[in-house]
Structures are given as C-alpha cells and as structure tokens.
Amino acid sequence: MTVxxxxxNLHASDLDAARRFxxxxxxxxxQPMGHDWVTRFVDPSTGAAVQVQIRDATAPEDSAATVKVDDVDALYAAMRAAGYEIxxxxxxxxxxxxxxxxRSPGGAVLNIAQRHG
Structure with a gap:
C-alpha cells in the first residue's frame, strides 16, 4: 500500500468567499469536484492543493485531510485489525x-480514499 x-480539508461557510480568496x-x-459542498484549489505551477468544504455530504463527521492511497481495501482491513476507530x-x-x-491517534479524522472505476 502506498500513500x-x-x-x-478546510472548513468554510461560504464557497464563493473561498473562491475569491x-x-x-x-x-x-x-478544480471543481462536481458538488455544491466541496471544491479544490490547486497552484498551477507547483501542484500544491487544498480542498475546502462546507460539510461532508455523506459522512457523519468532517475530515481534517484526505489521504489518497493505492489500496484502500487493504488499508481499511489493516486499520480495523489494529483497532483504530472507523x-x-x-x-x-x-x-x-x-x-x-x-480517527488518528491525535484525534484528527482522516478521509482515506482511492479513485474507483
């Protein structure tokens, strides 16, 4: 598994204000993501990026960061086996x-994700 x-993932109450900033x-x-609750901003020359969201539409809690991995199923199984809070x-x-x-050991909630399909 590779990260x-x-x-x-930063919280904002107004995505239009975030766009202006x-x-x-x-x-x-x-880089619009096709949702009215989250968008991504990227520096074209460096690739540095941040996601800004009003709230996560399908999760019970917002995440502090998104960690993109190449095998989300294997990492999910490993995190569960290790006893981390899902x-x-x-x-x-x-x-x-x-x-x-x-939930990471420090309490931050991480969105562990992989492009599917």
Whole structure:
C-alpha cells in the first residue's frame, strides 16, 4: 500500500468567499469536484492543493485531510485489525471514490480514499 498524496480539508461557510480568496488573492486555480459542498484549489505551477468544504455530504463527521492511497481495501482491513476507530465505513461513493474515515491517534479524522472505476 502506498500513500499517493495528502491534502488538507478546510472548513468554510461560504464557497464563493473561498473562491475569491484562493483564486483571487492566492492565484490558485479551482478544480471543481462536481458538488455544491466541496471544491479544490490547486497552484498551477507547483501542484500544491487544498480542498475546502462546507460539510461532508455523506459522512457523519468532517475530515481534517484526505489521504489518497493505492489500496484502500487493504488499508481499511489493516486499520480495523489494529483497532483504530472507523468513523465512516468503507464505501464506494457515487462520484467514483472508494473511501473510509479513521480517527488518528491525535484525534484528527482522516478521509482515506482511492479513485474507483
């Protein structure tokens, strides 16, 4: 299992205000995700990115970061076997991501995800 990327998930109450800040002030490009509750901003020259969300539409709790992996099923099994708290079970979301949420030892909730299909 390999971690491909880690991206912070920041809370915002207004995505339009977030767009003005990240695009207008920081010069990042928006990569819309097709949802009205989350979007991604990326620096075109470096690839540095952040996701901004109002709330997670299908999980019981928002996550602090998304950890993209190459084998989400194996990691889910390993996390369960190790006794970590699974906050949101392993599911394949309608938008093509297979994911689960786990609480890290420091208490942060991580969205562990893999592109599916």
């Amino acid at each position: 491909d990327a880690i991206m912070p 990240y695009v207008g002030e920081l010069g990042m490009a928006e 906050v949101h079970p392993l599911v394949t979301e309608a938008w093509g991501v297979r994911r689960f949420f786990v």
